[in-house]
Amino acid sequence: MRATITSTAAMAMGAAAYVWPGQYDIVEDVYSLQAGAVRLGFIDAVNPCGFGTGRRGVQNAAEWLRVAYHDMATADVAAGTGGIDASIRYETARDENEGAAFNNTLAFFSGFYNAHVPLADLIALGVVASVDMCGGPAIEFRAGRVDATGPGATGVPKPDQDIATHTAAFARQGFSKAEMIALVACGHTLGGVHHEDFPQIVGDPDATPGNTTQFEGGDSAAIFDNQVVTEYLDGTTQNPLVVSHNATFRSDHRVFGADANATARALADPAVFRATCASVLTRMINTVPAGVVLSDPIVPIDVKPYIDTLALTANLTISFAGRIRIRLDADSSRDENDMQIDLIYTDRNNQPVSTPIPTTRLTFRGGVTTGLHGSSFAWFNFATSDLDADAGISGFKVRMTKPSTGAVTVFDNGGTEHGFPIDDSLLYQGAQSCLTTTATNTHDLTVVAAVRTDRANELLALDVNYKASRLNESFAPFLSTRSASLASTGQTVGGYTLFKTTVPMDEESWFSAEFDLALGATKVLRRDSSVLQSACKSL
DSSP states (O other): OOOBSOOOOSSOOSTTTOOSSOTTHHHHHHHHOOEESSOOOGGGGGSSTTOOTTOTTOOHHHHHHHHHHHHHTTOBTTTTBOSSSSGGGGOTTSGGGOSSHHHHHHHHHTTTOBTTBOHHHHHHHHHHHHHHHTTOOOOOOOOOOOOOSSOOOOOOOOTTSOHHHHHHHHHHHTOOHHHHHHHHHHHTTSOEEETTTOTTTSOOTTTSTTOOEEESSSSSOOSOSTHHHHHHHHTOOOOHHHHOSSGGGOHHHHHHTTTTTHHHHHHTSHHHHHHHHHHHHHHHHTOBOTTOOOOSOOOOOSEEEEEEEEEEOTTSEEEEEEEEEEESTTOTTOOTTSOEEEEEEEOTTSOBOSSOEEOEEOOGGGGEEEOGGGOEEEEEEEEEEEEETTTOOOEEEEEEEETTTTEEEEEOTTTOTTSEEOOTTEEEOGGGOEEEEOTTSOEEEEEEEEEEGGGTTSOEEEEEEEEEOOTTTOSSOEEEEEEEEOEEEEEEETTEEEEEEEEEEOTTHHHHOEEEEEETTEEEEEEEGGGSOSSOOOO
8 A cells, every 4th residue: 555645535524514424423522522521531641741640751742742653654655555554553562662652552542442433543633632732733633544454664763873864764754854853853842761761862760860761852841842942952952862971872963953953943933843843743644554545634513413312112202312512612602601402303204393302401510521722512412202203203403592692593414405314214222222241251232223114124234343452462452343133023113123133242342342233324333332231121
């Protein structure tokens, strides 16, 4: 495969073009939902910037930048190989990848890794998050990377190599000499060099008690600034890669001086430093193997629904529940305290239903979630168990009313005729599904679905995706899938037929399992089996 440092859109994520559901909805959640009422917390390990999970001298943000560069650094853009592809998971034992940063980072990322969020996208997002949390420039993020299935080539530059070798390595990655200098400076504004990883560079900690880490820019290296460059230029730097007692390992000194300090002097301007770092770091994370097409830049979605329940009830009605997420920073006039949300829906034949579905504002932690780059969101819950199963539902629009003025805005899912689509031909029956423990301490996952009778002859398939540990290869788990088809139980309820399957799960797989149901093009995604009840109920 050929590598590329440019990309075209697979699916636009901008507010004007986005249509729900989207290919990268789950990635967008990891990007957007950082802190507050509803959160995934991807930034937790880099907030605050200097956080190191209690490990002396460690800065997680710096580790995340290092992991991304080392993953990308073996790219050969002319040959079209390498780049941000998560091959680093197979390469942590190499001498060019010294230190615990790689496994520490991969272990944290594994909590967000699933069948819909590749590890390579998380590595790229790590750069975006760490720079943001450390006060650096906004780095755009695109999704769609593909995880490598094995190690890549060797070739990460090492601190004892000469400048010709470094320049050639960066050229192979697609960077000029000036861009090499900038990328090293932008990467080394955070973090430091650890004695346990590089005793040749950092002096004996026994001679200087507590001196196990030497930082590369400033006293604490806990912010994203150009001090790594200005201190190099004025001769006050303590960066060990510039002033180490071992001249062989002064790689930053050689890199920064590769063009007689011309680039370093330019980067001494804070505005130039920020703009340049935004450019080279974006190019770094967008370097991917040829054939991999990245999305347009991910931006937080303006109005986004989450469907938690779409299920048949014992009363022969449809239970419909979930949440609506409204982006507050997209419009300065939006105030979560002056906002009423309801759903205007259409039946199965696309006919409007006169009674809207009301919502209630989430009050936990103020009902607001914050995200990267100053984004914020308000949440509104809805739930009804009274939808007529014979009439059904085909979609809805979100109506926002401002009580203080009476102003009304209707969101129609990017101009889609019937708004946000709902397909009631496949209903996941959560109450009838369960995860049971067997006598031998294994687990059985039972999944029940209701299929509208006019589609009951179609194949109903289940993919159970789970994480499997292979610590001999990587601290990040690997994904496995168990597939099954659901068979009719013979029970019909109203206009629906019930289908069921049971999949055996071992001790490791059940805990992380999520599953996807598919009836032709109709899908139900990402049901978390670990929160299922321990006994299936009857309908």
